[in-house]
Amino acid sequence: MNAFQKTITAYFDYYLRDVMTTIPGIVVSTSDIDRSIVAVKPALNEKTLDGRVYPWPEVVNVPLIFPCSSDSAITFPIREGDGVLLVFSMRGMDEWKGGDGGLSTPTDRRDHALQDAIAIPGLFPPNRSKNSSRQRTLPHSRNDLVFAHNIGTSREAEVRIDPAGKITMTSPLEVEVNSPITTFNSNVVLNGSHTVNGTFTYNGEEYSLHRHTGVQPGNGTSGPKA
Numbered sequence: 228m229n230a231f232q233k234t235i236t237a238y239f240d241y242y243l244r245d246v247m248t249t250i251p252g253i254v255v256s257t258s259d260i261d262r263s264i265v266a267v268k269p270a271l272n273e274k275t276l277d278g279r280v281y282p283w284p285e286v287v288n289v290p291l292i293f294p295c296s297s298d299s300a301i302t303f304p305i306r307e308g309d310g311v312l313l314v315f316s317m318r319g320m321d322e323w324k325g326g327d328g329g330l331s332t333p334t335d336r337r338d339h340a341l342q343d344a345i346a347i348p349g350l351f352p353p354n355r356s357k358n359s360s361r362q363r364t365l366p367h368s369r370n371d372l373v374f375a376h377n378i379g380t381s382r383e384a385e386v387r388i389d390p391a392g393k394i395t396m397t398s399p400l401e402v403e404v405n406s407p408i409t410t411f412n413s414n415v416v417l418n419g420s421h422t423v424n425g426t427f428t429y430n431g432e433e434y435s436l437h438r439h440t441g442v443q444p445g446n447g448t449s450g451p452k453a
Contacts, residue, residue, distance in 0.1 A: 246339045247315035251350050254309045255285055263291045267311060267346055283341070286313070290324065291346045303376070310351040316343040365397055 228236070256266035269283035291311070294301045319333035320343045337343070351357070357378055360367040364383040367373070375385040384398040396402055427434040 247313075247341055247344070248339065249315070250283075250313050252286075252311045252313040252344075252346060254305060254307055254311060254346070256287075257305050257307060259288075260291075260305055263293060265289050265291050265305060265311075265346055267313060267344065269313060270310070286341060286344045288324065288342075289313070289344045289346045290320075291348065293348075305348060309348060310355070311346040311348050312350040313344045313346055315339050315341070316345065319343055 251270040252267040253270050254265050255268050259265070266285055266287045267289050268285050271283075273281045273283060275281070291305065293303075317338050319335055319337045319340065321334050322331040349357075356362065357375075358367075358369055360369075362379050363375070364379055364381065365375075365385060368389070370390050372388040373385055374387075375383065377383045382399055384400075385396070387395045387397070389395075
């Protein structure tokens, strides 16, 4: 490499050191989580050519990505200390953050700047992987599709779908369904005690009003309803 090439390479190395692309981050504040905004500390310190180490400053007002559309969403708690992936916009986001998600024009010509970060939750070091059975309280298979909450605690609950298609719901407390009508098109097996609040209809007849006639004493059996 000749002197000119070395100069050009050194220039680009120097310039690109300030271009933010992606970096692991640690959530340090969730005070504005209702708006899906967090404050994040980049998790990898900056190291200069002479060996000095500098931590990155905290990045505030960072939009957090939840899987969602205009009328549907999957949301979950975000805690201080959670890992995220910080992705940096190629243009300034100030106007966009204050808008409704439509077209906006940046206020200046900055690009890939530290203050224009977006956080994607779920990035943890391998020894904190939530796909590890060691992190779970309930038995866990990495071949299953799982929606889990309170992972690693006595309150761990989940909905699990195995490769064969079997769906299992597990809760340490209860499973509650709120719906005007719940229909089961299947055979139903009930284990344990059962409580019915309200009416219970069997073959079109309210069970609490069900009566038998022709009852016989002793070891006899009742006759059919009249």
